[in-house]
Amino acid sequence: xxxxxxxxxxxxxxxxxxxxxxxxxxxxxxxxxxxxxxxxxxxxxxxxxxxxxxxxxxxxxxxxxxxxxxxxxxxxxxxxxxxxxxxxxxxxxxxxxxxxxxxxxxxxxxxxxxxxxxxxxxxxxxxxxxxxxxxxxxxxxxxxxxxxxxxxxxxxxxxxxxxxxxxxxxxxxxxxxxxxxxxxxxxxxxxxxxxxxxxxxxxxxxxxxxxxxxxxxxxxxxxxxx
Ligand code: AMP
Numbered sequence: 001x002x003x004x005x006x007x008x009x010x011x012x013x014x015x016x017x018x019x020x021x022x023x024x025x026x027x028x029x030x031x032x033x034x035x036x037x038x039x040x041x042x043x044x045x046x047x048x049x050x051x052x053x054x055x056x057x058x059x060x061x062x063x064x065x066x067x068x069x070x071x072x073x074x075x076x077x078x079x080x081x082x083x084x085x086x087x088x089x090x091x092x093x094x095x096x097x098x099x100x101x102x103x104x105x106x107x108x109x110x111x112x113x114x115x116x117x118x119x120x121x122x123x124x125x126x127x128x129x130x131x132x133x134x135x136x137x138x139x140x141x142x143x144x145x146x147x148x149x150x151x152x153x154x155x156x157x158x159x160x161x162x163x164x165x166x167x168x169x170x171x172x173x174x175x176x177x178x179x180x181x182x183x184x185x186x187x188x189x190x191x192x193x194x195x196x197x198x199x200x201x202x203x204x205x206x207x208x209x210x211x212x213x214x215x216x217x218x219x220x221x222x223x224x225x226x
Pocket of ligand 1: 022023043044045046048065066069070071072073074077097098099100101102105170179
């Protein structure tokens with residue numbers, strides 16, 4: 001059941017975009033929101049990594065972009081998202097983590113008839129991102145993310161699901177630098193795009209994940225009074 005506190009006077013299902021640089025904590029916040037509001041998180045990065053692991057044609061063609069810290073071509077991710085959003089579990093709302101990343105991707109969402117209700121940008125300085133990425137670990141089975149210092153897995157070098165924790169190849173410092181540059185040039189303009197539509201809320205990423213979560217949930221709950 002949707003959360004009454006969140007819905008307030010606004011009964012539309014949550015159709016949320018999480019913006020923010022790679023490593024800002026979108027995935028971590030998405031999993032909290034997903035659990036609280038019982039809506040799926042759709043991460044294009046996770047979908048692409050899955051395609052690479054399965055060695056599908058899409059995965060094979062996307063790998064060179066990911067490895068270089070560049071964006072996969074718009075049409076590839078747009079088709080992927082269109083297919084995913086048409087699945088029944090998205091009917092009562094969803095969280096987009098890592099999509100859109102360009103203005104044409106945002107426009108494509110509108111052309112699909114998707115009406116976004118909330119956009120939250122999690123802001124973290126680049127130097128902090130660089131530090132965070134060095135300690136980031138990802139579960140090779142379920143894709144859950146951890147940090148060796150700030151968010152260690154309770155199961156040590158494994159995920160609670162049993163999967164081994166691994167370092168993402170694109171978390172290499174040189175690749176991170178290029179992902180950050182791509183974020184600033186291609187994705188950051190989306191803040192203005194959604195601010196003009198009155199949808200943007202900014203949350204400052206905090207040192208403690210729980211504090212960022214509190215700010216993110218407050219930003220989402222304030223939607224009812226808009
Ligand atoms: P993420 O897990 O969101 O950091 O995404 C990892 C990588 O997947 C990115 O660096 C891009 O190469 C690719 N990717 C994910 N989402 C998108 C998107 N919306 N548009 C283009 N490329 C994407």
